Amino acid sequence: MSQDLLLQLERLYxxxxxxxxxxxxxxxxxxxxxxxxHLTHRISxxxxxxxxxxxGPWAAESLASYAARERNEEGRLVFExxxxxxxxxxxxxxxxxxxxxxxxxxxRGTELPGGCSFQGRETEFARQxxxxxxxxxxxxxxxxxxxxxxxxxxxxxxxxxxxxxxLDWLDQDDPVDRALGHLAGGHYDQALSELLAQLERQPExxxxxxxxxxxxxxxxxxxxxxxxxxxxxxxxxxDQADCLAQLGTSLMxxxxxxxxxxxxxxxxxxxxxxxxxxxxxxxxxxxGFYALRLAxxxxxxxxxxxxxxLLELAAGFEPTRHLALAQLQSCAKSEPTGPCx
Ligand code: SF4
Ligand code: SF4
Numbered sequence: 445m446s447q448d449l450l451l452q453l454e455r456l457y458x459x460x461x462x463x464x465x466x467x468x469x470x471x472x473x474x475x476x477x478x479x480x481x482h483l484t485h486r487i488s489x490x491x492x493x494x495x496x497x498x499x500g501p502w503a504a505e506s507l508a509s510y511a512a513r514e515r516n517e518e519g520r521l522v523f524e525x526x527x528x529x530x531x532x533x534x535x536x537x538x539x540x541x542x543x544x545x546x547x548x549x550x551x552r553g554t555e556l557p558g559g560c561s562f563q564g565r566e567t568e569f570a571r572q573x574x575x576x577x578x579x580x581x582x583x584x585x586x587x588x589x590x591x592x593x594x595x596x597x598x599x600x601x602x603x604x605x606x607x608x609x610x611l612d613w614l615d616q617d618d619p620v621d622r623a624l625g626h627l628a629g630g631h632y633d634q635a636l637s638e639l640l641a642q643l644e645r646q647p648e649x650x651x652x653x654x655x656x657x658x659x660x661x662x663x664x665x666x667x668x669x670x671x672x673x674x675x676x677x678x679x680x681x682x683d684q685a686d687c688l689a690q691l692g693t694s695l696m697x698x699x700x701x702x703x704x705x706x707x708x709x710x711x712x713x714x715x716x717x718x719x720x721x722x723x724x725x726x727x728x729x730x731x732g733f734y735a736l737r738l739a740x741x742x743x744x745x746x747x748x749x750x751x752x753x754l755l756e757l758a759a760g761f762e763p764t765r766h767l768a769l770a771q772l773q774s775c776a777k778s779e780p781t782g783p784c785x
Pocket of ligand 2: 474546556559562
């Protein structure tokens, strides 16, 4: 999975059409390769992993440290300039996306470093237009999202204000990014609509989309649907720890009320049993055992009117049909207002 994303990034770099420049405009300048000169560096975990794959682990680790502007015990920058600068970029073919576009493009309200030879020739963009203006940025977004679930924590954390997580940099023309914005804003229904619309367009989805859908279903208190979504995410990303953990948690949430309800039933704690089993049935409306057990709790509480439809429901499922019909028969034989025999 992660190898596939690295290959997709490689293709993206190869196909990226940057504005043509004559000669080497940078010459001996390396202002944007210093921690103080290039303050807008944003390097994602995927780009770091790509450098690690192509150049080696130390190359990625040191670049991560530089991008995060890590400081040593004395408070000094570990890398005042990029560890890969050696009279030019030492990892030019594998350099991160932001190194590729720097100079050619400038966000409105920011400045290129003093003396940068691109000054006056760069294309200015407003942040909301970033994905339309900067070549490759829009295609990069889904790769970054997918990889954000696979990234080693060191890379995910070290990537500074990484492109994966920053809400300021969501692509408003991308439904999955819009869903992330809604999710962060607590608008779970809107996040759900965006994700379902995306899955209508692309039914196979991606690990990230199913994982996010699982989170949204969890927040909307729909654990059975969360199980389904996390299950799909795990199929697409079998090694992804969070998908597995979320699947386990959702499974526990779906089964816990049923188990608790049964426990209360055995202890003859009818009210607690009814509350838990009603919740269990809400989560799994096609579980005949929950319906049957809830009917038992209702009958024990003298709530015959509520119990009968539950028994009828349980009679509709093969595993509980026999028991439910027997109970319905004994109710039919007994006094309508009294307990069922
Ligand atoms: S990776 Fe290359 S272009 Fe980017 S900051 Fe380092 S030396 Fe400069
Ligand atoms: S892009 Fe500008 S600031 Fe960066 S090295 Fe080239 S000339 Fe210098």
